[in-house]
Amino acid sequence: MFESRPARAVAKLWYLKMLWDQQSVPVPRDSPVIRSGADDPDRVLLIGNGPTHGWGTVTHELALTGQLARSLTRHTARPTDIRYIGDEMMSISSVRTWLGDVRLQDFDLVLVVLSMNDAVRLTPAETYRAAMVELLGRLTRESKPAARIVVAGIQEVDSLHAYSGLAARIGQRRADLLNGLTREVVGQHDGVSFLDLSAPPAEVGRPYGSPQLYADWSEVFASFCAPALDEARSLDADRSATRLTEHEWAWKPGERIMAATGGHESLDRLVQEAKSHFGVDAAWVSLIDGDQQFYAANTSPVGRAVPLELTHCQYTVQGDEPLIIENSAKDERFKGNPLLDLSQLRFYAGAPIKNDDGENIGTFCVLSVLPKSREAVSEDDLKEWASRAQDEVQRLAAESVEDDARLQAAIARR
Structure with a gap:
């Protein structure tokens, strides 16, 4: 049975x-x-x-x-x-x-x-x-x-x-x-x-x-x-000293953004507002670096990061336009995907966010358990919210660069 x-x-x-x-x-x-x-x-x-x-x-x-x-x-x-x-x-x-x-x-x-x-x-x-x-x-x-x-x-x-x-x-x-x-x-x-x-x-x-x-x-x-x-x-007769690391960041400001233990209030507020605005089950702002997707803000129960190859966002960051998937269960790209089998998130709408050099470094996304039509989310609306998320990420990145500069100046004065 x-x-x-x-x-x-x-x-x-x-x-x-x-x-x-x-x-x-x-x-x-x-x-x-x-x-x-x-x-x-x-x-x-x-x-x-x-x-x-x-x-x-x-x-x-x-x-x-x-x-x-x-x-x-x-x-x-x-x-x-x-x-x-x-x-x-x-x-x-x-x-x-x-x-x-x-x-x-x-x-x-x-x-x-x-x-x-x-x-x-x-x-x-x-x-x-x-x-x-x-x-x-x-x-x-x-x-x-x-x-x-x-x-x-x-x-x-x-x-x-x-x-x-x-x-x-x-x-x-x-x-x-x-x-x-x-x-x-x-x-x-x-x-x-x-x-x-x-x-x-x-x-x-x-x-x-x-x-x-x-x-x-x-x-x-x-x-x-x-x-x-x-x-x-x-x-172990031949032990060697090894420093454990989590992830070697290519985009260094991303490391500083993700270092905040309590998250970022502005991004947390943005994704909560987006969840209500779009009428979805989850919303997030992510940073993508190497083979990992990191969550700078997230309304779902996912923790710090997931492997990029298991996510919808792997496709979003490959272009400059929003990606909308009505039903992931009917999309061959996600057939047998174990992460989606757990989360059961069927509908996806996401747009890339960029750093100040114009490189795609993350995504703004909204998702739902139940499938939705493409018309459920306006691409222009999605772009506007992604732009808000991008502005905030760039602001946090600039702050991290300034903090590093102040730290190096302080070290030089000693």
């Missing part, structure tokens, strides 16, 4: 409802890299969604990424650097794209915390197993021999605020199945361990997440991962 296509469609819609109900819940949009500043720290790669997304916090320092770095240091008595790759919108099928060309040899430990969204959306077992085989194959093949890999199971489905009763029971049944498949695949690799995960209780009054909840989560992970880090260090 629960393997049927209609059942999966209903499960996807329920998950989508949960996401949109949580639009107002803050998530971190700052850099997902925690650095200790030490010369030879333990280096950890955190890959995940769910608790790793940082629901209820505005900075990775207070989310699981920062809390885990501090917990591991308490357990090992060594400094810890962590890089987080992932998002609530990352499913098992899209991990390959999210990882991109990351250098796995830089890390002593890889911690994988995935699959809750696959469980509650009833991802087919064969699809899930194939993706997990591919993921662990890459991790074991490309990581250094001394590195340890920990794969966490899916915690209790009823630990999610939106899941109780029948929805929780159906999701838990799939979670148990996927956990069994994960144990099986993990058992085929040396240096890989399975962590049977149980969720700590949420803080009273903060069901979606809080710094205290992530501190509790971090202890769950650290108690299991610290011995693995000890083992990795003992096996």
